[in-house]
Amino acid sequence: MYSEKVIDHFTNPRNVGEIENANGVGQVGNAKCGDIMRISMVVENDVIKDIKFKTFGCGAAVATSSMVTEMVKGKSVNEALDISNAAVAEALGGLPEAKLHCSNLAADAVHEAIKDYIQKKTKV
Amino acid sequence: MKRIYLDHSATTPVDPQVAELMMVYFTEYYGNPSSVHSFGRQVHKAIDEAREKVASLIGANPSEITFTSGGTEADNLAIQGAARIRAKKGTHLITSAIEHHAVLDTFKYLAKNGYEITIVPVDEEGLVSVQDIEKAIRPDTILISIMHANNEVGSIQPVAEIGRIAREKGILFHVDAVQSLGKLPIDVNQMNVDLLTISSHKIYGPKGVGALYIRKGVRISPLVFGGSQERKVRSGTENAPGIIGFGKACELAGQRMADENIELVRLRDKLFDGILASIDRVKVNGPRGAKRLPNNVNISINFIEGESLLLSLDLVGIAGSSGSACTSGSLDPSHVLLAMGLSHEVAHGSLRLSLGRQNTDEEIDYVLQELPKIVQRLREMSPLYHKAI
């Protein structure tokens, strides 16, 4: 069902947790299946220096969360905004069809966190 | 790695005695039971014997047993078959909110095709109330379908009482006994049942075989037409090895049930008690004690999601199941847990461990050692957990 890469990211998820002094936080819920993902990040000069996630969801949801944090860490926010849900699924070697909606969560949560960062920045 | 199978409500291994017997009918006695020649007659006789064994486990007459391809087909045959033949008498049918999809989806199909259905609710333990059924009955009610024991939470329903009421009102009563066969005593007469569904692969028999008990005198329309096998109720070349294997599985279940249940109840309660002692914020789904199947454990573990839990368990060799939406193919969590009043979130974190004949104390100990660690890890990953503390 799941690729080895998905299982790897599920068993050894990268960047799990919550950053306390984050300046970008995004949380999305998957209305379809009731799952929740929260991303917190530290952005300096529009570059994502640190990022962590917390996810309540299935194997695919956890793996895509982990994957997306790896993909955007060290990237500029603009580059991160370009990373699509499909790209995350692809980076994991594909997801079962029934699980494709789970990957929608991961990129969306990152995008939300970036929006939060930009909003805070413009307020200051 | 150890591999511990705790998903016996999904399916069971075939008992070695059953497999061995079937083997003979694959390669040696392979005739078509409808044939005149000795290759066929031998098989015909073996099917008759299997029919007796199946009948005997549920207190029925062999002529009241119709073999099908499984529990799903038997449920459909009972419900569609009764609905079609009684359509002139009435078009209202009653069932409960926690039935298997084979029943519920058949009801929904009928609801779109000229029938009216009432789905009675259950209480927070997953029990149907006899009063609710009684209140749902109308003059045009033709069928009531209530399961004997629920496949997810193991709750045992008051079928005999419901059957008595149905009998009084002249309404057909169908019982899905797929999960209770071989685990609870079944007597179609005491239970006042007209139609009863059973399935082989849940009792250490082969997959792809089941049966519908049809009380003598009760008529139903067939679903499939053809060679007139099974007294025309179910056409198609008989799955002889499967039927014969099912017969053997019923015989073994009858012999072993009493002893086995004592052991299952002991392991079940050890599992429950162990989990409740080592993990906080755990909810037992379904009743405890005598109103629960001897082999069923079902809990909701707050703040974690079922599929992640199953995957983690699988990685340490433990096989279970969950009512999580992420395992269901559809996007909703278990309709059974929702009907019992659980929130989506809590239903998502459900875990069913269903015990079987071969499970041991050491296996349960291993689960009790691994599960808390996994829960801890997943909770640390969960955005819901810290908020809650």
Next chain:
Amino acid sequence: MKRIYLDHSATTPVDPQVAELMMVYFTEYYGNPSSVHSFGRQVHKAIDEAREKVASLIGANPSEITFTSGGTEADNLAIQGAARIRAKKGTHLITSAIEHHAVLDTFKYLAKNGYEITIVPVDEEGLVSVQDIEKAIRPDTILISIMHANNEVGSIQPVAEIGRIAREKGILFHVDAVQSLGKLPIDVNQMNVDLLTISSHKIYGPKGVGALYIRKGVRISPLVFGGSQERKVRSGTENAPGIIGFGKACELAGQRMADENIELVRLRDKLFDGILASIDRVKVNGPRGAKRLPNNVNISINFIEGESLLLSLDLVGIAGSSGSACTSGSLDPSHVLLAMGLSHEVAHGSLRLSLGRQNTDEEIDYVLQELPKIVQRLREMSPLYHKAI
């Protein structure tokens, strides 16, 4: 006593390789293929592989294969399923007079439930004419169902041409290929088929498994509802060992068909020629040569009755079948032979010997030695015989 099995059109033994493979899935890889855990995933994978093997034998895509409990269910699913979903488009269906009961009885059921049916005749060799089909087509025709090869007389029908016409007119085309699978090359695209029925137990696979090919894009209504297996077209826990066995049987059939057929044709013709040379007043039923299944022998032996003949053959260890009313359960002799214009009397005296993979020259010699003696004895008993001389 020797035991010679010449009833392969009724059913076949399970190939030892198939049985061995199934065994593993009974007792070792027994998980439910829908489960998340590794017990289930392994089985899921094996089912996928079986689906590929089945698809490959008929030139289909794996996603176009829906597993069922056998040929009868697949025929019913195709016909009832197509009729229900197309009812708004039209309610007229066409089939032939020599179809299997699984097709004909389903047509008759539909005829009683709001549909109109046309049953086209056959010629004296048991062949459907393309023109007859064409003439039967009406603007409201929604389905044509014609078998690939007949189970009683082995006649091979012009399905590709019928399919072409159906395609042109936008009518669904169903083919019952239960008897031709593994004996004739099948390509669903060349044959212009939308729905195609096959069954495992006729090709050395297990009983209780079959499949319906459903062309991509063609929709049909399910017969049974439930757990949404087989892309919701056929719910019910998958008969995993059966499906996997069927896959293996298809693989073997694909590898062996060409060589096997040469041998079958040789033995078939030896049997035909031998019988015609040693018994008088024998009529060959069905075409001879290339329009006949390689393994089918069917004759009518005047002045004797089929069941008596079968019993006598059985007593010397030979297993065959007959279109006699006495073997049919109903009181009419074979509808196939009657449709070919045989009188009741002659139809009664029919004998089908259907060859298989394991039959040998010695076995055929033995039949050719015993059959004339039996016929002689039975004719001496027959009141019709003396009158006729």
